[in-house]
Amino acid sequence: MDPSSLLLTVIAALGPAGLPAQAGGELVEFHVAPDGRDSWSGRLAEPSEDGSDGPFATPGRALRAVREARAAGARPVGVVLADGIYELAEPLVFTHQEGGRDLELCWKAAEDARPILSGGRRITGWEVGEDGRWRVVLPEVREGTWDFTQLWVNDQRRFRPRLPREGWYTVEAALEPSEAAAGQGHDRFVYSAGDIDPTWDDLATIEVMALHIWSASRMRIGAIDPESHAVSFTGPTRTLQRWGAFLPGYRYRLENVRAALGEPGDWYLDHERGELIYVPLPGETPESTVVVAPRLDEVVRLEGDVAGRRFVENLRFQGLTFAHAGWTCPPQGQSFPQAEVHLGGAIEAVGARGVTFEGCAIRHVGRYALAFGAGCRKVTVGSCELVDLGAGGVKIGTGGGAASWTIGVVDPADPESAVQGVTLRGTRIAHGGRLHPAAVGVWIGHASHCHVLHCDIGDLYYSGVSVGWTWGYAEPSRAHHNEVAYNRIHDIGQGLLSDMAGVYTLGVSPGTRVHHNLIRDVEAHDYGGWGLYTDEGSTGIEMTHNVVWRTKTGGFHQHYGRDNRIAHNILADSRLHQVQRTRAEPHRSFTFEHNIVYWTNDSPLLASNWEGDGFALDRNVYWNPAHPVRFPGGLDLEAWREQRGQDLHSLVADPLFVDPAADDWRLREGSPALELGFEAWDPAKAGPRGPALRAADLPPVPSDW
Numbered sequence: 001m002d003p004s005s006l007l008l009t010v011i012a013a014l015g016p017a018g019l020p021a022q023a024g025g026e027l028v029e030f031h032v033a034p035d036g037r038d039s040w041s042g043r044l045a046e047p048s049e050d051g052s053d054g055p056f057a058t059p060g061r062a063l064r065a066v067r068e069a070r071a072a073g074a075r076p077v078g079v080v081l082a083d084g085i086y087e088l089a090e091p092l093v094f095t096h097q098e099g100g101r102d103l104e105l106c107w108k109a110a111e112d113a114r115p116i117l118s119g120g121r122r123i124t125g126w127e128v129g130e131d132g133r134w135r136v137v138l139p140e141v142r143e144g145t146w147d148f149t150q151l152w153v154n155d156q157r158r159f160r161p162r163l164p165r166e167g168w169y170t171v172e173a174a175l176e177p178s179e180a181a182a183g184q185g186h187d188r189f190v191y192s193a194g195d196i197d198p199t200w201d202d203l204a205t206i207e208v209m210a211l212h213i214w215s216a217s218r219m220r221i222g223a224i225d226p227e228s229h230a231v232s233f234t235g236p237t238r239t240l241q242r243w244g245a246f247l248p249g250y251r252y253r254l255e256n257v258r259a260a261l262g263e264p265g266d267w268y269l270d271h272e273r274g275e276l277i278y279v280p281l282p283g284e285t286p287e288s289t290v291v292v293a294p295r296l297d298e299v300v301r302l303e304g305d306v307a308g309r310r311f312v313e314n315l316r317f318q319g320l321t322f323a324h325a326g327w328t329c330p331p332q333g334q335s336f337p338q339a340e341v342h343l344g345g346a347i348e349a350v351g352a353r354g355v356t357f358e359g360c361a362i363r364h365v366g367r368y369a370l371a372f373g374a375g376c377r378k379v380t381v382g383s384c385e386l387v388d389l390g391a392g393g394v395k396i397g398t399g400g401g402a403a404s405w406t407i408g409v410v411d412p413a414d415p416e417s418a419v420q421g422v423t424l425r426g427t428r429i430a431h432g433g434r435l436h437p438a439a440v441g442v443w444i445g446h447a448s449h450c451h452v453l454h455c456d457i458g459d460l461y462y463s464g465v466s467v468g469w470t471w472g473y474a475e476p477s478r479a480h481h482n483e484v485a486y487n488r489i490h491d492i493g494q495g496l497l498s499d500m501a502g503v504y505t506l507g508v509s510p511g512t513r514v515h516h517n518l519i520r521d522v523e524a525h526d527y528g529g530w531g532l533y534t535d536e537g538s539t540g541i542e543m544t545h546n547v548v549w550r551t552k553t554g555g556f557h558q559h560y561g562r563d564n565r566i567a568h569n570i571l572a573d574s575r576l577h578q579v580q581r582t583r584a585e586p587h588r589s590f591t592f593e594h595n596i597v598y599w600t601n602d603s604p605l606l607a608s609n610w611e612g613d614g615f616a617l618d619r620n621v622y623w624n625p626a627h628p629v630r631f632p633g634g635l636d637l638e639a640w641r642e643q644r645g646q647d648l649h650s651l652v653a654d655p656l657f658v659d660p661a662a663d664d665w666r667l668r669e670g671s672p673a674l675e676l677g678f679e680a681w682d683p684a685k686a687g688p689r690g691p692a693l694r695a696a697d698l699p700p701v702p703s704d705w
Contacts, residue, residue, distance in 0.1 A: 304351020
């Protein structure tokens with residue numbers, strides 16, 4: 001009898017070692033290994049001596065086996081993957097049929113193994129030309145069934161040829177939208193002579209990467225007028241406002257330009273011929289080099305049915321690596337107003353309940369790493385690493401309504417569709433925005449009671465953590481009671497975009513707390529670059545016990561909002577000013593108390609608009625060892641108290657940091673801040689706890705921005 005026909009028989013007779021049988025069916029465990037066969041039962045970790053049985057060869061077969069076992073009345077408890085790379089033909093799709101329901105189902109790595117579930121394919125069959133370049137013809141590319149915009153060589157991202165090789169071109173002049181784009185967005189501009197060559201034969205596959213203010217658009221060339229130097233695109237941006245326009249001086253560059261191919265590490269995909277060309281780095285040979293291109297945009301999808309109340313439940317993924325997920329620019333180009341949240345994830349979930357990712361890695365992807373949409377609850381991402389990301393790290397929640405870019409639809413009339421209770425803990429999110437620089441590390445939209453704890457978030461070009469997705473006070477928000485605490489957030493912005501922060505909030509968000517975070521090195525291209533930023537109606541938010549240093553435009557900024565509390569923070573060494581307020585409002589915008597503000601340059605303490613009395617400052621310590629401390633209007637502390645009634649108990653005094661030159665912001669004994677009631681804490685408690693993260697053995701992740 002064929003081993004596959006024995007599957008349901010052995011389910012009833014065998015149980016995994018160490019797992020006792022329970023009422024309601026036998027407990028079963030399946031195994032997957034590169035040397036397995038999908039015709040085997042999957043009940044053995046290794047092939048039997050006679051070759052008649054053994055593990056499955058593919059995760060997809062194991063997924064079907066779980067479903068078959070459930071249908072037969074058994075109770076699967078695990079799928080164990082041996083070391084190796086598993087190239088997926090299609091995403092692994094989990095439904096309510098594969099969830100644990102009555103007990104947890106764990107997909108895990110075998111002991112001491114690091115299996116990789118790959119959405120890509122290894123490229124082989126290279127021919128080396130006289131010019132030293134490697135070439136291979138991919139029939140699927142020529143036939144139009146495969147396209148990719150990413151390539152990884154020896155576990156490191158490589159980039160397509162671009163112009164200019166360094167820096168950016170700038171828009172010469174703006175143009176009104178074409179008739180086709182009228183009322184939608186912008187779809188053309190004037191370029192400087194020589195920046196774009198209208199005789200290039202690959203114009204249709206060149207992508208124009210354009211930076212606006214806090215967003216970026218990736219456009220496809222539709223037409224070029226050589227006489228007027230006008231370039232028109234196949235589609236418009238998402239807005240007519242200046243933050244989605246192509247204004248004079250705005251930066252752009254060209255990607256995937258065959259004429260620029262030549263630098264070691266460059267690669268180019270000739271769609272017409274189906275030819276992939278790679279310029280090797282010194283020492284690389286086809287025999288010793290692993291080249292991978294993505295085939296799938298998603299690696300895993302958790303597909304619950306919220307309306308039908310059939311959830312994907314009690315799943316655990318442990319010790320697995322998910323890699324090589326793609327993204328290609330759509331025919332009309334791609335543009336989004338903020339945070340690139342229209343993009344999906346390499347792993348997406350709708351209607352997932354009680355799902356855990358523990359000790360996993362997600363790397364080498366073209367969009368976000370993880371996206372948790374409608375109906376997701378009690379989801380945990382713990383001790384994971386999300387690195388080398390085309391967009392950002394994690395999306396939690398939706399943008400509201402039935403917009404096509406949301407992950408599932410949240411129905412206000414159906415409380416079960418709400419997103420809540422998603423927790424990120426001890427996770428590293430790094431090297432993001434490699435394709436989409438306006439993405440964020442962690443985005444929490446319409447979601448509540450979510451937590452970002454003890455994470456390390458860095459090397460991004462827009463905000464580290466963004467909470468909320470409404471503007472102003474009128475629209476009700478489902479973003480509330482979220483927590484961002486004990487994280488290290490660093491190397492944000494890096495001078496590429498503007499109007500970002502280490503932690504950025506939007507809209508009414510009662511019960512939201514941002515506390516005990518270390519935030520450093522936030523650098524904007526133009527304006528912005530804050531540590532803590534309450535934007536556009538942020539309301540009911542507490543930001544306390546954070547240490548923020550080396551920002552461009554301030555440790556804290558409130559655009560406008562209501563009843564926010566900013567307390568027990570250290571805000572140090574911002575470059576242009578220290579604390580900023582933009583809009584005067586008739587209500588109490590925020591309370592700023594028990595903070596330490598320290599800086600050594602001659603920038604102002606309080607910048608922008610401090611009119612009115614819609615704020616309360618008190619019991620703060622301000623100190624600049626090199627320059628006098630002045631308040632708006634050039635006032636000293638006494639005059640500020642007398643004329644404005646603020647900071648009645650505050651001090652201008654040395655807070656006595658241990659060593660500010662070495663970024664040691666602990667307070668020495670006798671600090672006047674402590675005497676005023678400042679609550680100190682140990683900065684060493686921020687960031688991941690426990691074992692070292694595995695990303696240390698990943699080669700450096702390059703960026704070409």
